[in-house]
Amino acid sequence: MTDPQIALMMLGIFIACVFLGFPIAFTLMALGIGFGYYAYFDADRMWRSFNRLGEDAGWWDSTSLWIEGFYNNRIFDLFVNQTYTVISNEVLTAIPLFLFMGYIVERANIVDKLFGTLAVATRGLPGSMGVAALITCALFATATGIVGAVVTLMGLLALPQMLKMRYDHRFATGIICAGGTLGILIPPSIMLIVYAASSGVSIVRLYAGALLPGLTLVGLYLVYIIGRALLNPKLAPKPTKEEIPDVPLGKLAFMLLTSFFPLAILILAVLGSILFGLATPTEAASIGALGGMLLAVAYRAMTFQRLRESVYLTVRTTAMVCWLFVGSYTFSAVFSYLGGEHVIAEFVQGLDLTPIQFLIIAQLIIFLLGWPLEWSEIIIIFVPIFLPLLPHFGIDPLFFGVLVALNLQTSFLTPPMAMSAYYLKGIAPPQIKLTEIFAGVLPYVGMVVICMALMYIYPNIVFSLPDLFYGPAN
Known part of the structure; x- marks a missing residue:
């Protein structure tokens, strides 16, 4: 041989x-x-x-x-x-700090107050409880970046409330599953840090590039929730005054000040300090970890047991990512030395694909890999196989990375291996069937496909902010 x-x-x-x-x-x-x-x-x-x-x-x-x-x-x-x-990779140093921030926030009893406040603030909207659940998921997922934690916690917190208000099972479960995956894409995403370390793309440009696609996806989700509730009010009945009472404006402002704004300010401070060049990702992650601890103290939720659990989970997840990197680097170095990378490159280039065809095939492969594998394994092991081919097709690795992050939303939402559905089924009431959860998440897969199509058609959704903040890439 x-x-x-x-x-x-x-x-x-x-x-x-x-x-x-x-x-x-x-x-x-x-x-x-x-x-x-x-x-x-x-x-x-x-x-x-x-x-x-x-x-x-x-x-x-x-x-x-x-x-x-x-x-x-x-x-x-x-x-x-x-x-x-x-x-010794400085980019990867930010991972344990962001993880620690997420685990601390998860255990600080912030999310239940946030969801309750948003449910009151949005009560006049069609599908108000679903809108509140999605916004809470988006904020919490952004702060943690851990899909299983977000889906599980929101399933325990928001799902019983939506079922109590007679929400359709499929409609309610789909919102939580879709919202829980947003932390993969919206900065400060841990997945984007891992991709930056694998590809050599600037993490600050990557964060800037992923921001508008992430907000676009959230916007599509909100339009779908409100639109479905308008077209079919039985899916999401309007809450009565007994279920969600009217709250005076002053009291609502105080509720927002004590629940919504602390977490939002923490996220904006971390993300803003990175995007505006005030701090490196590692320094910003340190600020976030400290801010998460201060929030836990302010909410009187900081205990030694919770701190211990957060540190343990941070170390365990960080070790998994780092050893994946070590194994992947060793494997890919040997694979390339033996000429495997060259064979794959010659094969793909011999197919005479257009850039769009290559992108579609690459994204389809990543989509299929998302069924049996976690995002960390796909980014660290398989995405580097595509990276050397990008210059041949004239594709910017920043654009490719944001597409991959968007694509990986579907790996958590597409049956039969939709992991977010299994996370939710594990803690959902017995009357919630897995088939109902699968049916609920499928429309959000369509929203992801629409968002990807918008990125193909209008690439400036990705490039406008990086070019505005840092100038065109060399």
């Missing part, structure tokens, strides 16, 4: 291991080191160690030299260097 054929076999074994359920990070490392031993094998280098054996060498000396000869392979140097590169 030729080296490129071995590289493709390496990729095939990895995909098979993923579907068999092996831990992905350690599978990547094992395959990278195993195939890398072959790729970087130097017989002369190994035998130089063995030839140091003398006739009078004892058992210990012989064993030591044999071990030294076995490990005298550059793959081990590569693995150590890649590990150091990941751990």
